[in-house]
Amino acid sequence: MWKAFGILLTIAAGLAVIGLIGSPHPGSPTMPTTSAGFVAAAQSYLRGHPGHAQTWADLGNAYLERARQSGDASYQDKADGALRRALAIEPANVDALTGLGALANARHDFAGARQWAERVTSLDPRRWAAQGVLTDTLVELGQYAAARRALQRMLDLRPGVASFTRAAHLLWLRGDAAQARSVLERALAMAVLPGDIAYCRHRLGELASETGRLSEARAFYDQAARAGFAPALAGRARTDAASGRPEDALRDYTSAGPLHAVELGELYESLGRHKEAQAQFTLFAAQQRLQPDLLALGRFETDHGDPAQAVRHLRTEWARRKSVDVADALGWALHRSGRSAEGLPFVQRADSLGGQNARFAYHRGEIAHALGAVDEARKHLTRALAINPHLADAQRALKARGRGSRGHHY
Numbered sequence: 001m002w003k004a005f006g007i008l009l010t011i012a013a014g015l016a017v018i019g020l021i022g023s024p025h026p027g028s029p030t031m032p033t034t035s036a037g038f039v040a041a042a043q044s045y046l047r048g049h050p051g052h053a054q055t056w057a058d059l060g061n062a063y064l065e066r067a068r069q070s071g072d073a074s075y076q077d078k079a080d081g082a083l084r085r086a087l088a089i090e091p092a093n094v095d096a097l098t099g100l101g102a103l104a105n106a107r108h109d110f111a112g113a114r115q116w117a118e119r120v121t122s123l124d125p126r127r128w129a130a131q132g133v134l135t136d137t138l139v140e141l142g143q144y145a146a147a148r149r150a151l152q153r154m155l156d157l158r159p160g161v162a163s164f165t166r167a168a169h170l171l172w173l174r175g176d177a178a179q180a181r182s183v184l185e186r187a188l189a190m191a192v193l194p195g196d197i198a199y200c201r202h203r204l205g206e207l208a209s210e211t212g213r214l215s216e217a218r219a220f221y222d223q224a225a226r227a228g229f230a231p232a233l234a235g236r237a238r239t240d241a242a243s244g245r246p247e248d249a250l251r252d253y254t255s256a257g258p259l260h261a262v263e264l265g266e267l268y269e270s271l272g273r274h275k276e277a278q279a280q281f282t283l284f285a286a287q288q289r290l291q292p293d294l295l296a297l298g299r300f301e302t303d304h305g306d307p308a309q310a311v312r313h314l315r316t317e318w319a320r321r322k323s324v325d326v327a328d329a330l331g332w333a334l335h336r337s338g339r340s341a342e343g344l345p346f347v348q349r350a351d352s353l354g355g356q357n358a359r360f361a362y363h364r365g366e367i368a369h370a371l372g373a374v375d376e377a378r379k380h381l382t383r384a385l386a387i388n389p390h391l392a393d394a395q396r397a398l399k400a401r402g403r404g405s406r407g408h409h410y
Contacts, residue, residue: 034194035069038062053090056082061099067106069195071230071257073291079103094120094127101133105140108293110321113137128158135166142322144173144353161187161196165203172207173324175355181207198229205235211356212388214239225252234260241267242390258283262300299329307337324354332363340370351380358388366397377401 032038042059049055060082067075080103086096101116114137120130131154138147151170154163164187171180184207188200205220218239224232237252237260246267253264265280281304288297294317301310310333317326331346344367351360365380378401384394 033192035062035065039066051089053086053093054095056086056089057093057096057099060086060096061102064099064102064106065195069198069229071259073259076103076106092123094124094130097123098127098129098133101130101137105133105136107291108140110137110140114141126157128154129162131157132162132166139170139173140321140323142324142326144170161191161200164190165200168203168207172210173353173355177207177211177356194227195229198224198227198232201227202229202232202235205232205239209235209239210358210388212358212390214243214390218243230256234263237263237267241270242392246271258287261287262296262304266303295326295329298333302329302333302336307333311337311339324350324357324360328354328357328360328363331367335363335367335370340367343367344371356387358384358391358394361387362391362394362397365394369397369401 032041039059039062042055042062045055046052046059060079063075063079063082067073067079079099083096083099083103086093087100090096097116097120101113101120104110104113104116113133117130117134117137120127121134124130131150135147135150135154138144138150148170151163151166155167164183168180168183168187171177171183181204184200184204188197188204191197191200201220202224205217205224208214208217208220218236221232221236221239225236233252233256237249237256240246240249240252249267250264253260253267261280261284265277265284268274268277268280281300284296284300294313298310298314298317301307301313311330314326314330314333318330327346328350331343331348331350334340334343334346344364347360347364347367351357351364354360361380361384365377365384368380369377378398381394381398381401384391385398388394
């Protein structure tokens with residue numbers, strides 16, 4: 001099936017675990033269709049059958065889906081407890097093992113996720129969901145060829161929403177936005193569960209947003225947000241901010257929750273509301289003390305703190321995983337710390353492997369300019385705006401260069 005498309009995705013945000021939840025429990029009249037319904041049904045059954053391993057696994061995977069849809073990380077802790085309870089009763093329960101792999105990915109424990117997925121495969125080579133976990137892991141590690149192979153196995157075993165959304169992401173990374181959209185539309189047409197429908201619409205919104213189609217993006221985000229898919233609120237906030245509707249953006253960022261503190265802070269900063277911006281940045285710092293994310297922390301330090309410290313964080317992360325996002329962030333941090341020549345190979349790597357990513361192209365253009373490569377800078381900044389005409393940083397960069405910044409005129 002996959003071979004007919006030509007080539008491949010990872011899903012950085014979606015866990016796609018709802019398909020792991022098992023059949024209705026004995027005595028259940030119907031199969032729930034929402035993650036909240038799955039949680040309630042499993043909890044009800046477990047009150048009378050506390051030793052039923054499969055139901056604990058179902059509950060854990062339903063909690064993971066709630067985490068994906070709500071953006072509330074507390075569901076991850078609940079998932080962890082339920083999944084491990086399942087394994088305590090039945091150590092070879094493959095749904096619990098697969099769920100722990102998805103949870104490890106969500107917590108950025110990619111080595112752990114890989115081990116869980118490989119354990120599932122050793123027990124049941126045809127367990128398609130484990131290939132999804134492995135695909136996500138390999139993409140985050142920057143092992144794209146291996147990710148394609150894992151995804152192909154998943155598609156061979158179970159072509160469907162979970163595999164098609166991953167395929168769309170890998171197509172996007174390859175630079176084939178049109179094919180990525182086609183595959184996402186196919187996934188949406190196949191989706192039945194409300195959470196899957198909302199997720200596909202959210203991903204279509206992300207794709208439209210990345211390519212500057214703001215009205216289309218907002219429409220998809222609206223549909224996903226109305227279905228209760230919380231990450232779509234942040235997407236809609238980005239489109240509103242880019243479209244000159246800051247008050248709408250502030251409302252959605254606030255509703256989206258604390259995971260988007262930096263974006264909300266940056267919006268406050270752009271509006272001159274520096275005290276409110278600092279409050280959001282302080283919230284982000286507190287979050288990082290509880291659960292460090294070196295990529296997010298490095299990006300924050302690059303733009304709002306100490307770029308040299310950002311380089312240290314990102315070099316540590318680069319030693320762990322060689323993804324395009326880490327490559328771009330490290331290259332940009334090196335540039336911002338005055339080491340543009342060292343940063344160039346990293347942004348070149350990200351830009352060459354990362355498909356049609358306007359921000360990667362913008363970073364490459366700015367570093368080229370810092371190194372005196374005027375024509376290269378113009379080419380990449382122009383390309384960034386061709387991908388996404390609403391990328392404000394690239395707009396400002398071209399305008400500044402046109403005024404003769406550093407003695408160069410475009």
